[in-house]
Amino acid sequence: MAPAGLFEIAVPKGTENPRLDNIPTCEIGECSGLLWEQLSFAHYLNVSGRTGICLCNTLPLRRKGDIAVVHDVSYKVNPWFFKGPRGLMSRVWHCANYRHAARSALRIVTVSSFSRGEIARSYHVDQTKIAVCPNGWQHLQKCGSDSDALSARGLETGEFFFSMSSLAPNKNVQWLLKVAELMPDSVFVIAGGSQISQKFSDVPKNVRLVGYVSDEEAKALMEGCKAFVFPTFYEGFGIPPLEALACGANVVVSDTPCMHEVFGESATYVDPNDPLPIDLVESSSDARDETLEKYSWETTADSFMRMLMQIETTSK
Known part of the structure; x- marks a missing residue:
């Protein structure tokens, strides 16, 4: 579905890489996990001039203009779910990411109209900034x-x-x-x-x-x-x-x-x-x-692709 040259998958070195016809994989950075996202990935985006698509609720905090996929904001609306030191640290971290996405992301993507409403209400985001791309089976x-x-x-x-x-x-x-x-x-x-x-x-x-x-x-x-x-x-x-x-x-x-x-x-x-x-x-x-x-992954991919194409068109 994606034209060649438009996308690239960035992964930590040593990752088992997917093989896709039109989307190459690039291994970057010496670290992994959170440090990789916040340091290696952010540096790569800054140097390459690319826009980051961050699929897992978090994104580089020292950048603006990336695309954030936020599946839900349970950390924000259900604080009682996250108890103890580890739960509190996780909640603080994720809420910081939600807030950064609300203020600085080029677009937020979520998986349901319900979740879009929760994000908009919790972080005072215009719903037109939030795209819904549901899951599949x-x-x-x-x-x-x-x-x-x-x-x-x-x-x-x-x-x-x-x-x-x-x-x-x-x-x-x-x-x-x-x-x-x-x-x-x-x-x-x-x-x-x-x-x-x-x-x-x-x-x-x-x-x-x-x-x-x-x-x-x-x-x-x-x-x-x-x-x-x-x-x-x-x-x-x-x-x-x-x-x-x-x-x-x-x-x-x-x-x-x-x-x-x-x-x-x-x-x-x-x-x-x-x-x-x-x-x-x-x-x-x-x-x-x-x-x-x-619900289908093909429909979701098509919706995601059309959203990205719209962003590219309006940014020119």
């Missing part, structure tokens, strides 16, 4: 499905609720455990890092904490579950339930503006603040197809 088409994922865990197709979670406060794993207590005849399978099982060592007997799962295992569990449950408090978009919908699963998501924007009539909605037994409503195939057709 088609990456699943390149991923196989582990045929042994269910049998290895003693699961039967259509007989369990499945969630992918973490200890991040917005993921609301406590809701899942409380709902499982209220539904003792249903099996709840929760995938995620070992920290979940370490923190919740005493869980209802009908809850299975299966730890980390591969992409192939996750896809099989989504294909085989009774419903995929996503009781999040806050998201900028919410890719996992969209992936589950693409796998043919019923999806249960939080009754929040962002989830309604993404899933419309293709999901069952629950109150993330009130754990009650799940009253599953199977969506129509038309509603599911409408949601899946609405």
